[in-house]
Amino acid sequence: xxxxxxxxxxxxxxxxxxxxxxxxxxxxxxxxxxxxxxxxxxxxxxxxxxxxxxxxxxxxxxxxxxxxxxxxxxxxxxxxxxxxxxxxxxxxxxxxxxxxxxxxxxxxxxxxxxxxxxxxxxxxxxxxxxxxxxxxxxxxxxxxxxxxxxxxxxxxxxxxxxxxxxxxxxxxxxxxxxxxxxxxxxxxxxxxxxxxxxxxxxxxxxxxxxxxxxxxxxxxxxxxxxxxxxxxxxxxxxxxxxxxxxxxxxxxxxxxxxxxxxxxxxxxxxxxxxxxxxxxxxxxxxxxxxxxxxxxxxxxxxxxxxxxxxxxxxxxxxxxxxxxxxxxxxxxxxxxxxxxxxxxxxxxxxxxxxxxxxxxxxxxxxxxxxxxxxxxxxxxxxxxxxxxxxxxxxxxxxxxxxxxxxxxxxxxxxxxxxxxxxxxxxxxxxxxxxx
Numbered sequence: 001x002x003x004x005x006x007x008x009x010x011x012x013x014x015x016x017x018x019x020x021x022x023x024x025x026x027x028x029x030x031x032x033x034x035x036x037x038x039x040x041x042x043x044x045x046x047x048x049x050x051x052x053x054x055x056x057x058x059x060x061x062x063x064x065x066x067x068x069x070x071x072x073x074x075x076x077x078x079x080x081x082x083x084x085x086x087x088x089x090x091x092x093x094x095x096x097x098x099x100x101x102x103x104x105x106x107x108x109x110x111x112x113x114x115x116x117x118x119x120x121x122x123x124x125x126x127x128x129x130x131x132x133x134x135x136x137x138x139x140x141x142x143x144x145x146x147x148x149x150x151x152x153x154x155x156x157x158x159x160x161x162x163x164x165x166x167x168x169x170x171x172x173x174x175x176x177x178x179x180x181x182x183x184x185x186x187x188x189x190x191x192x193x194x195x196x197x198x199x200x201x202x203x204x205x206x207x208x209x210x211x212x213x214x215x216x217x218x219x220x221x222x223x224x225x226x227x228x229x230x231x232x233x234x235x236x237x238x239x240x241x242x243x244x245x246x247x248x249x250x251x252x253x254x255x256x257x258x259x260x261x262x263x264x265x266x267x268x269x270x271x272x273x274x275x276x277x278x279x280x281x282x283x284x285x286x287x288x289x290x291x292x293x294x295x296x297x298x299x300x301x302x303x304x305x306x307x308x309x310x311x312x313x314x315x316x317x318x319x320x321x322x323x324x325x326x327x328x329x330x331x332x333x334x335x336x337x338x339x340x341x342x343x344x345x346x347x348x349x350x351x352x353x354x355x356x357x358x359x360x361x362x363x364x365x366x367x368x369x370x371x372x373x374x375x376x377x378x379x380x381x382x383x384x385x386x387x388x389x390x391x392x393x394x395x396x397x398x399x400x401x402x403x404x405x406x407x408x409x410x411x412x413x414x415x416x417x418x419x420x421x422x423x424x425x426x427x428x429x430x431x432x433x434x435x
Contacts, residue, residue: 002361002362003031003362004030004031004362004364005030005031005359005362006027006030006031006032006187007031007032008031008033009027009031009032009033009095009096009187010032010033010035010093010094010095010096011024011027011028011032011033011034011035011094011095011096011097011098012035012037012087012090012091012094012096012097012098013034013035013036013037013071013097013098014037014078014087014097014098014099014101014106015036015044015098015099015100015128016038016044016045016046016100016101017044017045017046017100017143017172018046018063018067018144018172018173018176019100019128019144019171019172019173019175019176019179019203020098020099020100020128020176020179021036021044021046021064021067021068021176022067022172022173022175022176022177022179022180023098023126023128023175023176023177023178023179023180023183024036024071024098024180025066025067025068025069025070025071025176026176026177026180026355027096027180027183027184028069028070028071029069029070029355029364029366030355030364031362031364032096033072034070034071034072035071035072035073035074035090035094035376035380035384036068036071036072036073036074036371037074037075037076037078037087038073038074038075038076038373038374039075039076039077039078039079039083040075040077040373040374040399040401040402040403040404040405040406041077041079041399041406043058043373043405044064046061046063046064046067046068047059047061047064047373048061049061049063049064056346058373058405059345059346059347059372059373060346060347064370065344065347065352065369065370066352066353066370067370068370068371069342069352069366069368069369069370070366070367070368071368071370071371072368072371072375072376072379072380073370073371073372073373073374073375073376074374074376074377074380074381074401075373075374075377075401075402075403076400076401077399077400077401078109078111079109080398080400082395082398082400083400084109084110084111086381086385086395086400087111088111088116088119089385090384090385091116091119091120091123092119092120093384093385094120094123095122095123095124095187096123096124096125096126096183096187097113097116097123097124097125097126098125098126098128098179098183099125099126099127099128100127100128100129100203101129102129102130102138102139102140102141103127103129103133103138103139104139106127113125113127113198117196117198120196121196122190122194122195122196123196124183124186124187124190124196124197124198124199125196125197125198125199126179126182126183126186126199126201127198127199127200127201128175128179128201128203129142129202129203130142130143130146130147130202130203130204131202131203131204132200132201132202132204132205133200134200142203142204144168144169144170144171144172145166145171147171147175147203147204147207148166148167148170148171148207149166150204151171151204151207151208151210151211152208152211152214152215153166153167153170153207153208153210153211154166154167155214155224155227156211156214156225156226156227156228157227158227158229159227159229160226160227160228160229160231161227162227162229164227165227170207170210171203171206171207172203174203174206174207174209174210175201175203175206175207177206178201178206178209179199179201179206182199182201183199186199213225230251231288232253234281234285235253235254235255235281236254236281236284236285236288236291237252237253237254237263237284237288237291237292237295238252238253238254239251239252239292239295240321241292241295241296241299241307242296242299242300243299243300243302243303243304243307243320244300244301244302244303244304245303245304248303248304248320248321249304249320249321250299250304250307250308250318250319250320250321251317251318251319251320251321252295252299252307252311252316252317252318253316253317253318254316254317255317256281257280257281259315259316259317260281260284262314262315262316263311263314263316265314266310266311266313266314266316267295267298267310270294270298272294277290278291304320304321305320307320308320328351336358337354338353338354338356339351339352339353339354340352340354340365340366342366342369343369344369344370344372345369345372345375346372352366354366372403373402373403373404373405374401374402374403374404375403377392377396377401377402377403378392381395381401
């Protein structure tokens, strides 16, 4: 087995939340040594999503633990001059710096690309602010919801006649994927030329890139695409249909007249399939509501996997809608070994989603669980910077590093708020929608 593709590449990772950590997780999976930097004064807030009010609740975020696998974790107070000095020392021996703050943050710390390349001329720096490092919106702080809204995606996501709907998940991973690809390209450029460079990645532009079809339709035809729900602009039937059980669904897509004939045979050719309103693709599309109702009457009598088997045996595209629990136990995914069992301090042993590509010569695995807060302070500062135990102890005394949050909100108010959220999630209580 060969070395992993990015073995020997070192990344100093100041990213927080999901988009930036998603990028560095993919690079860490591929073998890069990623040193994730937080501070005890200001945790990566991704730690707070999914944690419950316990003494170590900041270690229980499933999103954090998934997005920070294969990384080393240190704490470093970059508001302190000594913290910034240590950061610069890491940059000097690193290959890549990643951050997804608004542009003013690294500039205010004196850690801009222009400053850091003086320390390391071969440095590659990935900056991932919401709207990029230039333009009138450069300093606006963003999260997935407002980035997704400004991309235009919700205008075509939702049901006919209904309000725009967010995907809820697209913005951060779209930017993370783009960021990882951009770093790989910059590494290839540096290997050819010896030159580093600054990558200015706008998270808004990253997700807007996935809107290409709708944007080009308007640019070419001055046509605004409507919200279609689960329907297709030209295929019919095309949708998600109810099955036996509570909240059980199956997808069915018919893309041609030949498939329509096979679909009709598969469901026993009921009389309505011969009606003129369903005689061709255009007629079926114009009567999509009625068609969906009739198909739903048939699918409700069957298990969703049974429908899939009936349709696929007839040569019609179909798949069950799986819950998260079903994905974990799906026999196909299980046979491919997509989920890997990982043991992590505090949170224990659980299956984690693995790398989505199988490399025959360089298998990619989860080699390390996400770090607990400050877990690798001593290892990184000793191994990479040659610090003594006395120096490290002094840093801890000055609260430049640490392993416990400082000023972390386990106040009574925070406990109560998180407890209320926990009740909503576990009991389905919708009476506290303002929390």
